[in-house]
Amino acid sequence: MIEDITLVTGGTGLVGRAVQEVIEAAPPQGQKWVFVGSKDADLTNYESTKALFERVRPTQVLHLAAFVGGLFANMEYKVQFWRKNILMQDNIMVLCHEHGVKKLVSCLSTCVFPDKTTYPIDETMIHNGPPHPSNEGYAYAKRLVDVQNRMYNSQYGCNYTSVIPTNIFGKHDNFNLKDSHVIPGLIHKCYLAQKAGEPFTIMGTGKPLRQFIYSLDLAKLMVWALREYNEPDPIILSVGPEDEVAIGDVARSIARAMDFQGEVRFDATKADGQFKKTASNAKLRRYLPGFKFTDIDDAIGETVAWFKANYASART
Template identity: 60%
Template sequence: MSENKVILVTGGTGLVGKAIQQVVEAEKRPDEKWIFLSSKDGDLCDYNETKQIFEKHHPTHVIHLAAMVGGLFHNMSHNLDFLRKNMHMNDNILHISFETGVVKVVSCLSTCIFPDKTDYPINETMVHNGPPHPSNFGYSYAKRLIDIQNKAYHQQHGCMFTSVIPCNVFGPHDNYNLESSHVIPGLIRKLHDIMKTGGETFTVMGTGKPLRQFIYSLDLAKLFLWVLREYQETEPIILSVDEKSEVSIKELAEEIGKAYGFQGKIEFDTTKADGQYKKTASNAKLRKFLPDFEFTPFSVAIKESVDWYKANHEIARN
């Protein structure tokens, strides 16, 4: 990337968008103009509204983060909504990017799109090897189709459309709505409310045994910028912490408790579903390109995330 670029970020006011904004503002590159979209800028599920956004800003590059997202229980009860809305949104972004001559599109997938029954660690070649976990099949199939479309646009039109597959992302500006949040912001919000009322028991849904890899949003933002500027493959690339950094939900709850200085009891409601036990991802492909990239230590990233929510809970997405 050497000439001046206009980079449009869909979902630009969300968790990852805000992290990218923080990183690019610190860099201050004169050859890049960044536009961070919010839902107020238009309905990306509507072709005409999306086309108007592109005609207004004339992007040369797109980072596509916008999606209908939610946690385990929200997915389980709204699979059709997740499928239809994400399919419409993704198709509009990619096709209008093609129509308007966008040089490169980087879309954001998720490790939850991988087959439910698979070998571990998962890698980029295994996305389509079987059905996803039934709890989130609507979201998963919509996201898998981005990979299919990227390859089809490249084959038929030579487009440089690619995608990244992050592991579980967390950090400032997350979604803390207990009905639709992911596990880390949900637990941060829950413990915040407990401590505000003087409660002494922190109840976590499930057994606490499932294992997850978590990536701090600011680390992911730096990797996104590398993909935008340097990565030249249509095949997706997993952006994940190393396999040894996997933690259990129990360890996560304890880390959040430590960050809050919580002295009470942590309990696990084993009558609630756990979801997938594990979805360990290999970042070997990423390490081939960036062997020395240093991820923020988990305890530091959790503490910074908790401190942000404590300072901003009144304006956070609750």
């Protein structure tokens, strides 16, 4: 007998596919998981979202869907990034309340944090100053998830919360060279360099530091948050500051996984960007002190193997 139905929005993306893989590896008894994408409902439209809720009748919701894009899209279309995300999350929360959903977990991003801050950043610092102006539409919209969660909890006692992952990578990522994040972009670049017999060139010095989380690790933590984490305040899901890695080390790990035999070159004439964005995972460790993150070289190896095997259908 099905007792719980979990609706996963954004279920066809990087994180949604990872959650699906985790659930299929150990199917929970008495639970049904429904993964939906943009073809199943327009979450910016109340009636479309309402129809989805009436079809699925969820008891829990993992809200991963968002209107996202690269740096230049964020700079050019701030109103659209603000408005579409606001509409999505408001429709989700209104319908979760109307349908008596027992638990809602929404996914934020580290871009919600202030542009000017101290490190390591933690969950208490989200509203301490404006985000970087380049993505303020998206960042301010996502900040309001935190505000809405607390308001619904205060007024209605709703169990709504949010998680904040750091840099995510893994199978089913966006490997497009123009608007992908750093690891999938470097994987695709290394693949093309190997095919062409050319040097694998990385923009910048390779010295900036980042905290990366493998999508399958994040999926496990999101399932845990859905089941066990009951604070309305957000929680950062990340490896610790001690596990920050340099972009150059990531590039060399990708080259090894690709069995790339050519030259790995760093173009120091190109800007490095922000040197680090260190986030604290102390709150997560208080809850899950024994959680084991996948070794980054192993995770990169699995991602490279998937990309090579699925190049024809991967998002490139």
